[in-house]
Amino acid sequence: MTEAATGMGRHRLFAGAELRALRRRSGLGQGAMAARIGISVSYLSQLENDDRPVTRTVADALARAFPLDWAGPSGDADAKLAQMRAAMDDPLFADLDEPPALHRAVEQQPDLASRFIRLHAAYRRAEERRQMEDDAIATGVGGGARQPWEEVRDWFHLAGNYVDPIDRAAELLAGELDAQPLGDGLIAHVLKRRHGVDVISSDDEAAAMRRFDGPRGLLTLGRALPPETRRFALAHQLALLEFKGQIGAVAQAADLKSTEAQTLLSVGLANYAAGALLMPYARFRETARALRHDIDRLCQRFGVSFEQACHRLSTLQRPAARGIPFFFCRVDMAGNITKRHSATRLQFARFGGACPLWIVHEAVAIPDRILVQLAETPDGVRYVQMAKGLVKASGSYARSPRRYAVALGCEVDHAAEFIYADGHDVANRAAATPIGISCRLCPRTDCDQRAFPPSDRAIEVDPDIRDVVPYRVV
Structure with missing residues (x-):
């Protein structure tokens, strides 16, 4: 077969093993897989048995259907092609058609393609920074007036909400402990064996939820803590002790303006490490994909809370092993966004209130019920998101419980991988x-x-003239 016939280069390229592995990871039968990429079942069977080579048309269909999983037989070239297509999908190029021979450009000019991808990434980062400044100016919050927690929040955002050395160290420790889920008893045992720390519970309602007395080697946890919160507090303390060097190095390298922000970043990094320890990267990513990101089932598998699982999904940004690009936020009863991150093109307001049309605001008032929304932002990008209202008990009638909601969403291109999109007509812009x-x-x-x-x-x-609002925007 000639190069023109295969469209994949000078040699016939076979990928039967890769195709079978992809289909099984995705939980698809041959019929469903064939339908997903637009070929017949018999043709797919021939491809999987290496009776026929993968053509460029098939490779393109696989890249579109499985953008996070399909590397293909040409590896780097196909990954670069997927990145080029993602860049071309930017609304910046909405009035332009995709170049007719984009794959050929990537293969023949790989350095130019790499430069284009890097330039587009730099443009997106610059746009995010500009948006942050616009948001600050519009609400009267100057850059120098940012509070320490706002500095830390923006640091995580600009870091992509992924901290590689800490994430890998936590994954390594989780592998050593070799338990899923990590139980309270095991973490407490490791704290005692490796760091000489005893764990006790307190009934004092006025006491902190977690208090660590280093000189005495004593960790005190509130008895009223829910099981998932207690487990996370234990993991947080273990992370602080195990990964002190990595956390210190990352915090020291961060360009923060105050010691309070440096300390808050260290706490945030320990929280990050705790999540990575309870939900190790590769295991969690694989399980999430197999379960189509069903949060309740992930909670059962890893012994974590609904919020913890949602937050962890937003951190799966390891190069060459990324998860679905999600956005995640937490909103309180007053509409304040108290946590946020987006690996998508959607960005959140950093100061002031969020859009009142977001389903997350309705979810705050309806605890323990999942709401789903198909939404479109002004740039024309559509998202499918789920939101759930949560209540965190205080342990006493005298103290009000915390009420808030979390939201998790992705662009509609990934809807097939997101169980909450089932039953929604994501192709219908009018919806x-x-x-x-x-x-x-x-x-x-x-x-x-x-x-x-x-x-x-x-x-x-x-x-x-009086309309819904007493003015007209010009």
Whole structure:
């Protein structure tokens, strides 16, 4: 067969083993796999048995259907092609068609393709920084006025919410302990054996949820802590002691303005390590994909809370082993975003309120019920997201429980991998709710839910006309 016939280069390229492994990882039969990539079952069978080579058309279909899993027989070239296609999907190029021979450009000019990919990534980072500044200016919060916790929050965001040395160290320790899920008793045993730390419980309602007395080697946990929170607190303490060097090095290298921010970052990194210890990267990513990111089932497998599992999914950004790009946020009863990260093109307001049309606001008022929303941002990108209201008990009638909601979502291109998208017509643009970042940053002029006009647009007020909002954006 000629190069033109295969479309894959000078040699016939076979990938039967890779195709079978991909199909089994995805939990698909041959019929479902063939339908997913638009070929017949008999053709797929021939490909899997290496009776026929993988053509460029098939490789392109596999890259579109399995963008995170399909590396293909040409490895780096196909991965680079997928990255090029992701960059081309940016709304920046919405008025341009994909080049007709993009795969050939990647194969013949790999260095140029790499430069384009890096340039686009730099552009996205610059856009995020500009958006952060616009958000700060629009709400009157200057860069120097940011609180330490805001500095730390933005540090994690710009780091991609993935910290490689800490994540790998936690995964290595989890492998040594070799238990799934990691139980309270095992973590407490390791704390005692390796660090001489005893764990006790306290009934004192006024006491902190977790208190560590280093000189005495004593960790005190509140007895009212839910099991998942208690397990996370134990993992946090173990991470602080086990990964002190890695945490210190990362915190020291961070360009933060205050010692309070440095300390908060160290705490945040220990929390990150605790999540990575309870949900080791490769094992968690593989299980999540097999379960199609069913959060409740992940909680059962790893002994973690709903919020912990959602948060961990947003950190699966290891190069060459990425998870689905998710956005994640936590919103309190007042609409404040208290946690947030996005590996998608969706970005959150850093100051002020979030878009009132997001389903997460409704979820706060309806605890323990999962709501699903198909949404579209002003740049035309559509997302499917689920939100769930949660109540964290205080352990006493005298103290109000904490009520909040978490949201997790991805772009519709990944809907087939996200169980919460089942039953929703993700291809129907008319079914999507138009959402924005925040009212001050949203360019939509026809939204009836506005709290404020856009900060960069003038308004016109006619005293003789009253509509839903008392002004018109011009």
